[in-house]
Amino acid sequence: MKKVILVTGASRGIGNNIVRSLANNNIVIANYNKSVEQAIKLKEDMQEKQVDIDIIKADVSNREEVNSMVSTIIEKYGKIDVLINNAGISQYKLFTDISDEDWDIVMNNNLKSVFITTQEVLKSMIPRKEGLIINISSVWGVTGAAMEVAYSTSKAGIIGLTKSLAKELGPSNIRVNAIAPGIINTEMNNKFSKEEIDNIKEEIPLERIGEPGEISKCIKWLMEDNYTTGQVISINGGWNI
Ligand code: NAP
Secondary structure (H helix, E strand, C coil): CCCCCEECCCHHHHHHHHHHHHHHCEEEEEECCCHHHHHHHHHHHHCCCCCCCEEECCCCCEEEEEHHHHHHHHHHHCCCCCCEECCCCCCCCCCCHCCCHHHCCCHHHHHHHHHHHHHHHHHHHHHHEEEEEEEECCCCHHCCCCHHHHHHHHHHHHHHHHHHHHHHHHHHHHHEEEEEEECCCHHCCCCCCCCHHHHHHHCCCCCCCCCCCHHHHHHHHHHHHHCCCCEEEEEEECCCC
């Protein structure tokens, strides 16, 4: 049966691939914020394949915008079966250079967004006693990264939220899991030179960086599964074992 799936941050990168890989057999709503052209292109590309998706703009760090987005989806489809909290931003700075504003931007976009979107979706998910929430963390949320303290902290926060919420929502038959990708081939890593990427590859046992589709495959598996909750699934080519 077709699931109603909301993917946040789907205009580009991993979220964009998740939409493309799930839309064939499901009802997929692709959230975006700034990249309107990419979101429209995603919808047009899918239309060419005779697949209809919804695109919907909302800054997921803003409660009112998320409330309005979720209400629109519930009015149209009556439910959300799967929430994929994927939206996120990176920040590359020496810890001593991080301003209060820098810190808040990362926490709001990466962590508060998960808090807000999950709460809004749960209003209709808990009464139905069925659902799946997948949060995109990062290898840096597990191990920590120099020059990315705010980012790593936000992604570690997602892991704490995932584990705690899985315990709270288990009795409501709602599973909550996190995926912790290693380095994945998206615009987020444009800050690294080719030489830096090559150096990273040397540290990865599988000797390559990951592709967005490798995250989508894990999401498909989590949608088929019924007994996994509170877990952090690392997809990183063995970079962190
Ligand atoms: P990306 O290519 O930079 O795309 C980020 C996406 O997030 C964009 O679609 C962007 O939408 C959206 N976004 C950011 N802030 C938003 C907000 N406030 N509201 C709505 N959408 C927002 O990054 P990516 O590599 O695909 O990353 C996706 C997720 O995977 C992130 O959470 C990231 O931290 C995580 N991750 C990535 C890697 C990696 O190596 N790429 C590794 C580990 C974890 P707009 O452009 O429309 O604003």
